[in-house]
Amino acid sequence: MxxxxxxxxxxxxxxxxxxxxxxxxxxxxxxxxxxxxxxxxxxxxxxxxxxxxxxxxxxxxxxxxxxxxxxxxKVAVLSRGYKRKTTGFVLSTPESTSDEIGDEPYQMKRKFPDVQVAVDANRRRGIRNLLAFPKEKRPxxxxxxxxxxxxxxxxxxxxxxxxxxxxxxxxxxxxxxxxxxxxxxxxxxxxxxxxxxxxxxxxxxxxxxxxxxxxxxxxxxxxxxxxYGEIEPLFPQEAKPLTVKDIQRDDEILLLAGIASPEYFIKEAGKYSDKVTAITFADHHAFGKKDMKQIKAVFDKMTSPGKLILVTEKDAARLQNNPLLPDEWKKMLYYLPITINxxxxxxxxxxxxxxxxxxxxxxxxxxx
Structure with missing residues (x-):
C-alpha cells in the first residue's frame, strides 16, 4: 500500500x-x-x-x-480543451480535430458522436452557451x-x-x-x-x-x-483487425505514450510481448518532425514480422489527423482503449x- x-x-x-x-x-x-x-x-x-x-x-x-x-x-460535456489551437467557445462536430478541441474532448466525441462536446476555458460562458440552445438540443x-x-x-x-x-x-x-x-x-x-x-x-x-x-x-x-480492452486499429481501412491473443511473445511492440502516468500502459503491454520498447513524452504531447524521426529510427530497427506500434487512446486522438504521420505506419498502428470498474x-x-x-x-x- x-x-x-x-x-x-x-x-x-x-x-x-x-x-x-x-x-x-x-x-x-x-x-x-x-x-x-x-x-x-x-x-x-x-x-x-x-x-x-x-x-x-x-x-x-x-x-x-x-x-x-x-x-x-441529453448529456453535454464541457472541457477546457487543453492545448487546442482555437479560442473561446467551440462546439464540436463530426469534422472537428484534436487541434480544434483538444485531444481528450476529441476522443470523447469520437466515441460518443451523439453527445454534445464543447470546449471553453471560461466555464460559465460555456455553460450559458449550452443552455442557450433550442429546447430540443439543450442539455x-x-x-x-x-x-x-x-x-x-x-x-x-x-x-x-x-x-x-x-x-x-x-x-x-x-x-x-x-x-x-x-x-x-x-x-x-x-x-x-x-x-x-x-x-x-x-x-x-x-x-x-x-x-x-x-x-x-x-x-x-x-x-x-x-x-484495458481489446486493441483497435487507428486506421481500420488500412490495418487488419487484431486481438491481444494474436500477438506473439516474440512480436516487437513500439509503445508511444504522451500521458501523465505511462507506467500502467507499459506494464499492460508487457503482458502481450516480451519485446516492448517504450518511448514516453510529456502529457498532451504534440508529435512533431523530431518525434517522428525518433520513432522511425527505433521502429526501423525492429525486425520481427509481427511488429506494431501501440499508443494510448489520448495519443491516438493526436496522431489520427497528424500530417507528419507516415502512410506506411497506418497498417501497423493500434491503440489500447481503457475503461474503469x-x-x-x-x-x-x-x-x-x-x-x-x-x-x-x-x-x-x-x-x-
Missing part, C-alpha cells in the same frame, strides 16, 4: 511551493468570502476533477458517466471535465479523483509535489474516487485509506481500477447515487 515515502518530492522547490500555497489559499478565500463571484445553473452540473496535476484518470471516469447517463438524458445534464479548481462555477455535484499510487493526502503542493491546491480542498468534494487501485488490495486496505482521508459524513467514497461491488451504488442526484436537482429546479 502506498505511503508518504513512495512519493517523489522535489524538495528544492519547497520555498516556491510555500508561496504558491499562499496564493491558492488567498484565491479560495476570495471565493469563500464572496469577493469573487461563483454562479449556479438550473441544471445538474457534475464536475469530474482532482486536486493534483494530471494522471488520475479523469477521461475514463467521465466516459463511464457518459455511458451511464446518455441513454437517459439535461452537463459534465465539467477537469474543473474542480474553476470556482466561478458551483457544480451541483463534485467528483474528485485521487490516484491510489499517489494519494492526495501524501502529496504536496506544486512544484514540490503535484497538488494544485492543499489537501484540505477535498472538503469541497461530494464524491471521492480512489482510482487505479491494485487487484491485490484487501478489505483492510480500503478501510485504512478511508480512515486516512477523514471525510465528512455527507461525502461518499468509491474505489476503481483500470481495465468499481471495486467492492459498488458500481450499482455509484450509479444510483448519480441518478438520484440528477432527479433531485431537476425536481428542485422545476419547483422554483
Amino acid at each position: 502506498p505511503t508518504d515515502n513512495t512519493i517523489k518530492l522535489n524538495h528544492i522547490f519547497s520555498p516556491i511551493a510555500f508561496l504558491y500555497g499562499i496564493g491558492v489559499w488567498f484565491r479560495n478565500r476570495l471565493f469563500d468570502w464572496g469577493l469573487l463571484q461563483s454562479e449556479q445553473f438550473p441544471v445538474p452540473v457534475i464536475c469530474v476533477g482532482n486536486l493534483s496535476a494530471g494522471g488520475t484518470g479523469k477521461t475514463p471516469h467521465t466516459e463511464y458517466i457518459i455511458r451511464l447517463l446518455s441513454p437517459l438524458y 439535461d445534464v452537463i459534465l465539467l471535465d477537469d474543473a474542480f479548481q474553476h470556482r466561478y462555477v458551483i457544480p451541483s455535484l463534485s467528483v474528485v479523483l485521487t490516484d491510489y499510487n499517489r494519494l492526495y493526502y501524501y502529496d504536496e503542493l506544486l512544484p514540490l509535489g503535484r497538488l494544485r491546491e492543499p489537501a484540505s480542498g477535498i472538503r469541497r468534494a461530494d464524491v471521492v474516487i480512489v482510482t487505479k487501485c491494485s487487484d491485490e488490495l484487501k478489505p483492510i486496505d480500503y478501510r485504512i485509506m478511508g480512515g486516512n482521508m477523514k471525510l465528512m459524513a455527507h461525502q461518499q467514497l468509491f474505489f476503481t481500477r483500470v481495465c 468499481f471495486c467492492l461491488d459498488k458500481q450499482d451504488a455509484f450509479n444510483e447515487m448519480l441518478k438520484k442526484h440528477i432527479t433531485t436537482i431537476q425536481k428542485n429546479c422545476i419547483s422554483r
Whole structure:
C-alpha cells in the first residue's frame, strides 16, 4: 500500500511551493468570502476533477458517466480543451480535430458522436452557451471535465479523483509535489474516487485509506481500477483487425505514450510481448518532425514480422489527423482503449447515487 515515502518530492522547490500555497489559499478565500463571484445553473452540473496535476484518470471516469447517463438524458460535456489551437467557445462536430478541441474532448466525441462536446476555458460562458440552445438540443445534464479548481462555477455535484499510487493526502503542493491546491480542498468534494487501485488490495486496505482521508459524513467514497480492452486499429481501412491473443511473445511492440502516468500502459503491454520498447513524452504531447524521426529510427530497427506500434487512446486522438504521420505506419498502428470498474461491488451504488442526484436537482429546479 502506498505511503508518504513512495512519493517523489522535489524538495528544492519547497520555498516556491510555500508561496504558491499562499496564493491558492488567498484565491479560495476570495471565493469563500464572496469577493469573487461563483454562479449556479438550473441544471445538474457534475464536475469530474482532482486536486493534483494530471494522471488520475479523469477521461475514463467521465466516459463511464457518459455511458451511464446518455441513454437517459441529453448529456453535454464541457472541457477546457487543453492545448487546442482555437479560442473561446467551440462546439464540436463530426469534422472537428484534436487541434480544434483538444485531444481528450476529441476522443470523447469520437466515441460518443451523439453527445454534445464543447470546449471553453471560461466555464460559465460555456455553460450559458449550452443552455442557450433550442429546447430540443439543450442539455439535461452537463459534465465539467477537469474543473474542480474553476470556482466561478458551483457544480451541483463534485467528483474528485485521487490516484491510489499517489494519494492526495501524501502529496504536496506544486512544484514540490503535484497538488494544485492543499489537501484540505477535498472538503469541497461530494464524491471521492480512489482510482487505479491494485487487484491485490484487501478489505483492510480500503478501510485504512478511508480512515486516512477523514471525510465528512455527507461525502461518499468509491474505489476503481483500470481495465484495458481489446486493441483497435487507428486506421481500420488500412490495418487488419487484431486481438491481444494474436500477438506473439516474440512480436516487437513500439509503445508511444504522451500521458501523465505511462507506467500502467507499459506494464499492460508487457503482458502481450516480451519485446516492448517504450518511448514516453510529456502529457498532451504534440508529435512533431523530431518525434517522428525518433520513432522511425527505433521502429526501423525492429525486425520481427509481427511488429506494431501501440499508443494510448489520448495519443491516438493526436496522431489520427497528424500530417507528419507516415502512410506506411497506418497498417501497423493500434491503440489500447481503457475503461474503469468499481471495486467492492459498488458500481450499482455509484450509479444510483448519480441518478438520484440528477432527479433531485431537476425536481428542485422545476419547483422554483
